[in-house]
Amino acid sequence: MKALICGGGIAGLALARCLGGHGWEVVVLEKADGLRTHGYMIDFFGPGYTAAEEMGLLPRLQELGYAVDALRYVDEDGRTRAGLSYERFAKAAGGRLISIMRPDLELALYESLPGKVDVRFGTGLTAVTHHPDGATATLTDGTDVAADVVVGADGVHSAVRGLAFGDGEGDRGAQQHGRGEPYVRRLGFHTAAFVFEDPGIHAIGRKNFVLTDTTDRQMGFYSLRDGRVAAFAVHRSADPALPDDPREALRREYGGLGWVVPRALRACPPGHEVYYDLVAQVEVPCWSRGRVTLVGDACYAVSLLAGQGASLGMAGAYLLAEQLAEAPSVGTALRRYEERWRPVVAEKQRAARRGVRWFLPGSQRELRLRRLALRAAALLPGADRYVATALAGRTKGVLRRALR
Ligand SMILES: Cc1cc2nc3c(=O)[nH]c(=O)nc-3n(C[C@H](O)[C@H](O)[C@H](O)COP(=O)(O)OP(=O)(O)OC[C@H]3O[C@@H](n4cnc5c(N)ncnc54)[C@H](O)[C@@H]3O)c2cc1C
Numbered sequence: 001m002k003a004l005i006c007g008g009g010i011a012g013l014a015l016a017r018c019l020g021g022h023g024w025e026v027v028v029l030e031k032a033d034g035l036r037t038h039g040y041m042i043d044f045f046g047p048g049y050t051a052a053e054e055m056g057l058l059p060r061l062q063e064l065g066y067a068v069d070a071l072r073y074v075d076e077d078g079r080t081r082a083g084l085s086y087e088r089f090a091k092a093a094g095g096r097l098i099s100i101m102r103p104d105l106e107l108a109l110y111e112s113l114p115g116k117v118d119v120r121f122g123t124g125l126t127a128v129t130h131h132p133d134g135a136t137a138t139l140t141d142g143t144d145v146a147a148d149v150v151v152g153a154d155g156v157h158s159a160v161r162g163l164a165f166g167d168g169e170g171d172r173g174a175q176q177h178g179r180g181e182p183y184v185r186r187l188g189f190h191t192a193a194f195v196f197e198d199p200g201i202h203a204i205g206r207k208n209f210v211l212t213d214t215t216d217r218q219m220g221f222y223s224l225r226d227g228r229v230a231a232f233a234v235h236r237s238a239d240p241a242l243p244d245d246p247r248e249a250l251r252r253e254y255g256g257l258g259w260v261v262p263r264a265l266r267a268c269p270p271g272h273e274v275y276y277d278l279v280a281q282v283e284v285p286c287w288s289r290g291r292v293t294l295v296g297d298a299c300y301a302v303s304l305l306a307g308q309g310a311s312l313g314m315a316g317a318y319l320l321a322e323q324l325a326e327a328p329s330v331g332t333a334l335r336r337y338e339e340r341w342r343p344v345v346a347e348k349q350r351a352a353r354r355g356v357r358w359f360l361p362g363s364q365r366e367l368r369l370r371r372l373a374l375r376a377a378a379l380l381p382g383a384d385r386y387v388a389t390a391l392a393g394r395t396k397g398v399l400r401r402a403l404r
Helices: 010-021 047-054 058-064 086-092 102-111 159-165 199-204 246-257 261-267 309-326 330-354 364-379 383-392 398-403
Strands: 002-006 025-030 041-045 070-074 080-085 097-101 118-121 125-131 134-139 144-147 149-152 184-197 208-212 217-223 228-236 275-282 292-294
Touching (some): 002 144, 010 102, 041 102, 047 309, 047 398, 058 097, 070 086, 080 364, 086 097, 097 102, 125 159, 149 159, 159 292, 184 246, 199 261, 217 261, 246 261, 275 330, 309 398
Parallel strands (some): 002 149, 025 118
Antiparallel strands (some): 070 080, 134 144, 184 228, 184 275, 208 217
16 A cells, blocks of 8 residues: 655654554655754643654653753743743643654654655645545656555645645635635734744753743743754734745844843844744544545644644544554545544644633733732642643543544
C-alpha cells in the first residue's frame, strides 16, 4: 500500500512514521526547503503524549525538551503579578508533559522515519485527481504520484483541502464562518513567534515562561539552551488579512507594551523568519472525499487557545495509521478514524472558544479576575488540578479510548 502525504509538519511526519512502520510505501511533500529551526515553545501533553509513547519517541522528546519551572505574568517593571507553577501543572497532567520547541518535535519525528519514507522538501502539489481505488497528485515539479490514499497534513490553510474538497460551496460547515477562507473559523486574534539573541532577556526567561500581564495584546519569552530567546505574541484583531511585513506589524502592535518588549522588537529578525498567522480553528463537515483525507490542523485545528494542536495532530495521525493498517478497506479505515476522532477534537474546539477571556483578557476587570484565579490556584490544595483542567480539558485516556 502507498500513501502520499502533503505536509511534513507534526501530523504529516507522525503519519509517515506510523505508516512506514506498518510497511507502507510513503512519500511526504513539504513546501519548506528543509527542517525548520525557528518556531515556538509548545506544551506537549494529552493524547499526543500517549501516541509519542506508543511510537517509542519519549526518550528523545525528553532529551530535546525544556524544564520549565513557572509561567509568570509581569508588569511594565518586570515584577511578577501572577503565575502558575509548571511542576503543579505537570503533576495535574499526571507528570506526562514535555515543554519542547516545535522544530525539535518535528526533528524527533523526522529522525524516527523508517528509511523507505521519501521526504521531498521544497515540493507541494497543484492538483489531486480522484480514482475509485486511489488518487493521483500532480506535484509542483510537474510529476504525478499515484497512491492508495492522499493525505492533507498541510495545516490550517491546507492546499489539499482546497484542491480535493473545493471551496466549501454548499457545505453548511463552510458557510457558517462567513466569507473568509472556507472551513476556517477566525477567533479574532493574530499571533506571531520569532527567535532572537539578547543576553539580558535570556537571563530573565531562563526556566520561566515570562509574559506581559496586559489586556488585548501580550508578548512572552522563553530562553533556549543555545543562548537564543523564543518570543511569542498574540493580539486582538478582526482583520482577516495578514501583514506584508510581519516584523513591521509586530513593532506597530506591541511597541507600546513597555518592559523589555521594545528591545526584543529591535532584535526581531526579518519578516520571512517570523511566524505570523491568524488564530483560527478549522471545521470540515466530512474529513474524507474518496481516497483523499485530512489530518491535524488541516481538518480540525483547535487553535493555540486550546494549547493542544500538536498533541491532537500527532494522536490523530497515530489513530489514522492504526485504522489504515487494520481495517478491511481504506474506506472503512477513513470512516472509523473520523467517527472516533471528531468528537474528541470538537470538544477541545468548544473548550478553546470558552477560554478566550482567560487566555487574553479584554479588560482590566478580566485581567484582575485572572490574577485572582491564579493566586487562588497557588494557595488552595487541588485548585491547580482545576486550573489545569480549565486550561487543557480532560486529557487522560483519550487516545486509548479512541483506539478501542
Ligand atoms: C504560537 C503557537 C503556540 C502553540 N502552542 C501549542 C502548545 O503549547 N501545544 C500544542 O499541542 N500545540 C500548540 N500549538 C498548535 C500547534 O503548533 C499546531 O496545532 C500543530 O503544529 C499542527 O500540526 P500540523 O502538522 O497539523 O500542521 P502544521 O504544523 O501547520 O504543519 C503543516 C506542514 O505542512 C506544510 N505545508 C503547508 N502547505 C503545504 C503545501 N501546499 N505543500 C507542502 N507542504 C505544505 C507546512 O510547511 C508545514 O510543515 C501552538 C500554535 C501556535 C501558533
